[in-house]
Amino acid sequence: MHERDADGSRIGSGLSRRDVLKTSSVLAGVTATAGCSIQSGLDAVEEIANEAETPLLDPESVDWVADRATTSERFEQMNDDARADGLMLVELGVDTTTRDYYGVWHENVRHVEFSEHFDWEAHWDLAYDEFEGVNDDLEADYRLVDQVQYFLPDETVGDDGRCYGGIWLENPDEFEWRSSQVVLDGQFDEMAANYETQLDPALVPVDVEGYWDEWAEEVKYAWAWVENVDDREWELARDMTVDEFESANDSKRSEGYRLVDVSVYANDGTCAVAAIWVENTDRNAFQGSQDGTDDGDGRAWDAHVDLTRTAYSDTVREMHDRGYRPVSLSLVDAVGGAGSHAAAWRQNSMRPSWADRADADDELLDFITDHDLPSISAxxxxxxxxxxxxxxxxxxxxxxxxxxxxxxxxxxxxxxxxxxxxxxxxxxxxxxxxxxxxxxxxxxxxxxxxxxxxxxxxxxxxxxxxxxxxxxxxxxxxxxxxxxxxxxxxxxxxxxxxxxxxxxxxxxxxxxxxxxxxxxxxxxxxLGPDASECVAGExxxxxxxxxxxxxxxxxxxxxxxxxxxxxxxxxxxxxxxxxxxxxxxxxxxxxxxxxxxxxxxxxxxxxxxxxxxxxxxxxxxxxxxxxxxxxxxxxxxxxxxxxxxxxxxxxxxxxxxxxxxxxxxxxxxxxxxxxxxxxxxxxxxxxxxxxxxxxxxxxxxxxxxxxxxxxxxxxxxxxxxxxxxxxxxxxxxxxxxxxxxxxxxxxxxxxxxxx
Missing domain, CATH: 3.40.710.10 (DD-peptidase/beta-lactamase superfamily)
Known part of the structure; x- marks a missing residue:
């Protein structure tokens, strides 16, 4: 089952959805590997001109949908239908327990200086050599923005059942980029340092994935990097416990960073977390949306890890209500008693910036408590x-x-x-x-x-x-x-x-x-001219x-x-x-x-x-x-x-x-x-x-x-x-x-x- 919640731009403004969405609708590093209903994040407040083209694409408001399919063939049809509707896939994931295929699509609208749509490609259920072949064929005109590895031991893919998938985005600016599908523990830190300090131009990570290699019995990593055009500060961390991630996340928030990607994965029977934070310097046009001001603060963001499958589904709906869109979703088979889902969220409407939001929350919380209600919605x-x-x-x-x-x-x-x-x-x-x-x-x-x-x-x-x-x-x-x-x-x-x-x-x-x-x-x-009887109309x-x-x-x-x-x-x-x-x-x-x-x-x-x-x-x-x-x-x-x-x-x-x-x-x-x-x-x-x-x-x-x-x-x-x-x-x-x-x-x- 899926649902599309079309909220729309300002009602009666005369602006079409296309008029409002003069922002790019792609966010690199999205990882949605868990199911949710089709959502709509289009809650734009005014027509907002996008800033200069940047590989760290971060549209202020974008229509988005998410869904899942029970077979690869059904997912392919779903993807084709989304493309026909003007959407592009920004996330691909596979639940190895249920064999469900998950996708997140954004409305495919490019910067106004370029053509209307990005070209893009997505492939999944590939053996390692097949994935490398696709990557080599596309690297001149595209860049890898999301990848996933998953283990299907009873499938005849490669030699060991390890499957690979990825999404490649058109790269008309010819941004420098790098990716790798197999990064070993001993290589990780040195390679990351080289990408940051030894290359010219320097790179910034946009996607990181951890996965447990059952045959080698060790954690391996995959990642994607792109040219750091904005010269932003960033931090990449891995192999954190859930508590360590929560602490690091709070610390980076206080330092003015935002979470752009999070990955949960098994690490020898425990749940581990990897994450990427970048400086939250993107302007917040919603901040002063009621008085026309813009104080320049970065837009709001949030994160959840250690969610059960059911709690994740409910959280998606809650965060959509609060005015956020998912920018990273990750799924792992539950290990070590931890939840199986993690998600990062980005402000996608003016609702998080609404001045009376906290007061409205308090009013409803008071009512549900005072009246012993099962629930209340407003x-x-x-x-x-x-x-x-x-x-x-x-x-x-x-x-x-x-x-x-x-x-x-x-x-x-x-x-x-x-x-x-x-x-x-x-x-x-x-x-x-x-x-x-x-x-x-x-x-x-x-x-x-x-x-x-x-x-x-x-x-x-x-x-x-x-x-x-x-x-x-x-x-x-x-x-x-x-x-x-x-x-x-x-x-x-x-x-x-x-x-x-x-x-x-x-x-x-x-x-x-x-x-x-x-x-x-x-x-x-x-009651009318004659109060002794009820007269229709009077x-x-x-x-x-x-x-x-x-x-x-x-x-x-x-x-x-x-x-x-x-x-x-x-x-x-x-x-x-x-x-x-x-x-x-x-x-x-x-x-x-x-x-x-x-x-x-x-x-x-x-x-x-x-x-x-x-x-x-x-x-x-x-x-x-x-x-x-x-x-x-x-x-x-x-x-x-x-x-x-x-x-x-x-x-x-x-x-x-x-x-x-x-x-x-x-x-x-x-x-x-x-x-x-x-x-x-x-x-x-x-x-x-x-x-x-x-x-x-x-x-x-x-x-x-x-x-x-x-x-x-x-x-x-x-x-x-x-x-x-x-x-x-x-x-x-x-x-x-x-x-x-x-x-x-x-x-x-x-x-x-x-x-």
């Missing part, structure tokens, strides 16, 4: 840029799988704004007229149903809501369409609500607490079931089931691929398990580090099984297919926030449609509701969005149009007061000083 757009996205806690407590900003959660009632967007997309296409079309124009409803599609969107249709309905909600059944669900509920003949809405203690007509959208005082509420009555009828009308108007409409009108054209109908019958390792609160249970969370973040949770995972009223296991988890647009969609928080920004920037709808969708539907009726969205002011600041809560899900989407800010927060447990996620979103807004 994403923020500011001035069109994805300045923040993180996840904390567990998406699955039992399996110890951390949440991140691409963990899929239930949207609950945040599905309703999607229903509004979809309606206006269909209206712009001429399929419906939201204000003129009555729902009965599409569905065989009883005479009492005089509501329009817009009435349903604004909760002015007088349709029953959950317990108020006199028919079953069918919440444990699975429906393939909104029409099927509406027919099963017998809403064709359902009587409308005859009693006015009864206010709760907050005066908003819903059992929801502080900071809820549309909160009003009891004295201000107005009175407010919140109803998720009304969105079942809405979805059924969309289906009848278009001939397409509502989940396909969401996919065709929103998810696919706008790269919001996590946005879809929730179907928990389908296995998804990145979907959050859903939990309920149990005061008698304690669980621990993982932390940023053990001393700073230890929280206790009282969460019980709800069992899941095949749908159906006769299946006892399924009845612990409700199926929200009965109202896909009311409460039945799922998404990860990054897509949710990005959707808000796309709407704000008029990328999904025309501006006139967006304004109509966000306008209060009936100014004479309180609480104010727009079409699918809530609209109000928060401490004097205009806000649109929606909150949602259901079994195992809590979500909030807030858009602050005047400040060009979007905040989205999600969790995998419904709180007892239903307000923790919306309060978290508000606190994040406070962090941004907009309220």
């Amino acid at each position: 994403a923020i757009y500011q001035d069109g840029v994805n300045v923040y996205r993180r996840g904390f806690g567990y998406r699955d407590i039992d399996e110890q799988r951390p949440a991140d900003a691409r963990t899929r959660y239930r949207l609950a009632s945040v599905s309703k704004p999607i229903g509004g967007l979809l309606g206006f997309r269909l209206q712009e296409a001429g399929d419906v007229d939201l204000t003129a079309d009555e729902t009965s124009d599409y569905l065989p409803l009883g005479d009492a149903h005089e509501h329009t599609l817009a009435d349903l969107l604004a909760h002015h249709g007088c349709i029953p809501h959950y317990a108020e309905s006199t028919v079953t909600t069918g919440e444990y059944d699975h429906y393939e369409s909104a029409v099927d669900a509406a027919e099963a509920f017998d809403y064709w003949d359902e009587e409308l609500i005859e009693e006015p809405v009864e206010l709760d203690e907050d005066g908003d007509g819903e059992d929801e607490k502080s900071l809820e959208f549309g909160e009003v005082d009891e004295d201000d509420i107005d 009175a407010y009555r919140y109803s998720t079931a009304g969105y079942t009828l809405l979805g059924a009308a969309y289906e009848e108007a278009t001939g397409t089931v509502v989940d396909d409409l969401v996919r065709e009108e929103l998810s696919e054209p706008f790269d919001l691929h996590s946005l879809r109908r929730e179907d928990r019958r389908e296995d998804d390792p990145h979907r959050a398990r859903i939990y309920e609160f149990d005061d008698d249970v304690d669980q621990t969370y993982p932390g940023e580090d053990d001393d700073d973040y230890v929280a206790w949770a009282k969460n019980v995972a709800l069992e899941e099984g095949d749908p159906g009223p006769d299946d006892d296991a399924w009845e612990y988890v409700d199926s929200n297919s009965w109202s896909v647009l009311g409460a039945g969609l799922e998404s990860h928080v990054t897509d949710l926030a990005r959707l808000g920004q796309l709407v704000l920037d008029n990328q999904i709808l025309e501006e006139s449609s967006r304004d109509e969708m966000w306008e209060p539907y009936n100014p004479d009726v309180e609480p104010q509701r727009a079409l699918g969205w809530h609209t109000d002011t928060l401490w004097g600041i205009d806000r649109v969005g929606h909150d949602g809560s259901n079994t195992g899900g809590n979500a909030s989407l807030m858009v602050f149009p005047e400040d060009d800010v979007v905040v989205a927060v999600q969790s995998n447990r419904q709180s007892e007061d239903n307000d923790h996620v919306k309060n978290a979103a508000v606190d994040l807004a406070i962090t941004l000083d907009i309220v």
Whole structure:
């Protein structure tokens, strides 16, 4: 399985991905020999001109993907497909335990003074003589930037099963370079000193690999060097223990260096580490991205070693959220009790430099602790840029799988704004007229149903809501369409609500607490001209079931089931691929398990580090099984297919926030449609509701969005149009007061000083 997370440049900026990526997209010395999902690191903030061509290529922001294949043939096809998509392979690796082939590809964009693309070649499964032959053939016009050695004892490669692979990059500047596939322990230091001091020009290492030679029973090394055009200081170390590497890494960071390559390898039954550091002199255009300044500091970087296979996979997702790309990944069969993976990371977006990052982290950590949540994830757009996205806690407590900003959660009632967007997309296409079309124009409803599609969107249709309905909600059944669900509920003949809405203690007509959208005082509420009955179009009555009828009308108007409409009108054209109908019958390792609160249970969370973040949770995972009223296991988890647009969609928080920004920037709808969708539907009726969205002011600041809560899900989407800010927060447990996620979103807004 793989996933591509297309984040994009500034939304609505008018810059294409190609415009933004006027930087070279190759980094020499990348070593990715461990699996991860396809990632996208394109989070550029502005068009950035690249510096002079240098062999130590270090683009500030680059789109990148990583994937693996189970056979050499499949990997070759994957590589061909990536090349056809304008990508180039920068990392090659083979897991000798699973026989999986791993690759990392970067978008192949060269310096603007040269041709658009680098030419490059990659070869693997070569015997030593074959590798040397390829290297000799290419050395005049190319240079070796990455190599790998791996042992497949049952393969007929060479004499001993030792295989070689490498990546060669076009070398139009004719930089001097050297490489070797076999460097012995006694040769290592002398050769390195010669490359640094005896050659003219001097060289700098860009790739180092250690490997255990089973036949010779000793460590051997491979490396690649290139002309030190920038005359940078560097350091190369080998045969370190994990602790020694950690100490050296901290020391080099304090001295102003960055890690460009790391290799883990077996050394007589223990795990050893080799690494290359260079001066971190590359300018950081992200450092002052919010005020237009550039203090000249090198961009941020990070490193992890001693990771298990699972921990590495989770770390890749976390680091991507934090705004980094991998610049070196290494894999070794676990030895000496150590983890099998190591990775180095480079800042790839402005997120690590965002001034409010630490405060946002603290807000979420406080919330997950204060509310005993299994997990919480959040994403923020500011001035069109994805300045923040993180996840904390567990998406699955039992399996110890951390949440991140691409963990899929239930949207609950945040599905309703999607229903509004979809309606206006269909209206712009001429399929419906939201204000003129009555729902009965599409569905065989009883005479009492005089509501329009817009009435349903604004909760002015007088349709029953959950317990108020006199028919079953069918919440444990699975429906393939909104029409099927509406027919099963017998809403064709359902009587409308005859009693006015009864206010709760907050005066908003819903059992929801502080900071809820549309909160009003009891004295201000107005149910319409006749408070003795609910009149469609003239009175407010919140109803998720009304969105079942809405979805059924969309289906009848278009001939397409509502989940396909969401996919065709929103998810696919706008790269919001996590946005879809929730179907928990389908296995998804990145979907959050859903939990309920149990005061008698304690669980621990993982932390940023053990001393700073230890929280206790009282969460019980709800069992899941095949749908159906006769299946006892399924009845612990409700199926929200009965109202896909009311409460039945799922998404990860990054897509949710990005959707808000796309709407704000008029990328999904025309501006006139967006304004109509966000306008209060009936100014004479309180609480104010727009079409699918809530609209109000928060401490004097205009806000649109929606909150949602259901079994195992809590979500909030807030858009602050005047400040060009979007905040989205999600969790995998419904709180007892239903307000923790919306309060978290508000606190994040406070962090941004907009309220």
